[in-house]
Amino acid sequence: MRLRRADTYSLAGWLFADLLLALAVLLAASSGFGIARAAAASTTPTPTPSVSRPSSTATSSPSPTPSQASIALNSICRHVNVRGSGLLANDKAAISDAVAAVAQTFGDLANLRGALVLTFGTASTPTRAHDLAHALNALLKSDLVSGRVGSLFQSAETRDYILLNSDPRLDGEMWLELYLPPPVPLGAKTEDGCPR
Numbered sequence: 001m002r003l004r005r006a007d008t009y010s011l012a013g014w015l016f017a018d019l020l021l022a023l024a025v026l027l028a029a030s031s032g033f034g035i036a037r038a039a040a041a042s043t044t045p046t047p048t049p050s051v052s053r054p055s056s057t058a059t060s061s062p063s064p065t066p067s068q069a070s071i072a073l074n075s076i077c078r079h080v081n082v083r084g085s086g087l088l089a090n091d092k093a094a095i096s097d098a099v100a101a102v103a104q105t106f107g108d109l110a111n112l113r114g115a116l117v118l119t120f121g122t123a124s125t126p127t128r129a130h131d132l133a134h135a136l137n138a139l140l141k142s143d144l145v146s147g148r149v150g151s152l153f154q155s156a157e158t159r160d161y162i163l164l165n166s167d168p169r170l171d172g173e174m175w176l177e178l179y180l181p182p183p184v185p186l187g188a189k190t191e192d193g194c195p196r
Contacts, residue, residue, distance in 0.1 A: 070181055071115045071179045071180075071181060071182075072180055072181065072184045075118075075178060075190070076109070076179075076188045076189070076190050077175060077176070077177045077178070077190045077194030078105050078175070079105075079173060079174060079176070079191060080098070080105050080136075080176065081101060081172055081174070082097065082098040082101060082132070082136065082172045082174055083097060084121075084123065084128070084171050087132065087135050088131055088132065088135055095139065098139055099139065099148060102139075102145055102149065103145070103148035103149055105176075106176075106178070107148075108185075108188070109152055109188060110150045112150075112152055112180060112185070113155060113156075113180070113181065114156035114178050114180055115157070115179050115181050116156055116179040117157070118158075118159050119133040119137050119140075119158060119159065119160055119174060119175070120162065120177070120195050121136065121160070121161070121162055121163065121174055122163040122164075122165050122170050122171065122172065122173040122175070123162070123171050124164065124165065124166045124168070124171065125164075126164065128171075129164060130160050130162050132172065132174065133161055133162065134160045136174050137158035137159075140153035141153060161195075163195055177195075
């Protein structure tokens with residue numbers, strides 16, 4: 001049996017109506033339609049008195065305090081060069097050089113409070129690049145760095161990232177992308193070449 005042209009149009013109309021109804025149901029469900037009325041119509045429960053038994057030690061749980069923490073949209077991206085093999089081997093001279101490089105690079109931001117640091121380690125293999133970033137992030141949290149740049153990195157969240165480059169001269173080049181709480185100081189500059 002062959003469908004007539006009028007039957008095809010009427011089926012298309014019903015399909016359109018069904019799809020429109022399904023879309024309306026999805027939009028109503030995702031926007032919480034009707035939930036506000038149900039919550040407003042509910043009655044407030046009245047507390048019932050309870051008998052408490054005395055305890056030998058009184059413990060109070062700390063109540064959470066609201067936080068106004070935020071991160072500025074603009075980051076400060078700079079690079080430092082470290083001796084990668086020495087940093088990974090915990091060589092005191094390499095660590096001292098890395099601390100000096102971080103202090104020189106971020107000295108203008110000393111005693112500010114960082115919020116997030118994305119550290120990109122450069123090496124020829126992903127494992128080595130990640131290990132370099134991880135080692136530098138651990139160093140950023142140390143007292144050695146905080147003695148030079150204050151609390152800039154102490155409370156900041158750190159993340160390890162990799163930059164693959166087969167040039168051995170770039171092994172140990174570290175890019176640090178620092179996010180501060182607003183307002184970011186006007187003199188804070190970002191270097192060209194940030195790996196974003």
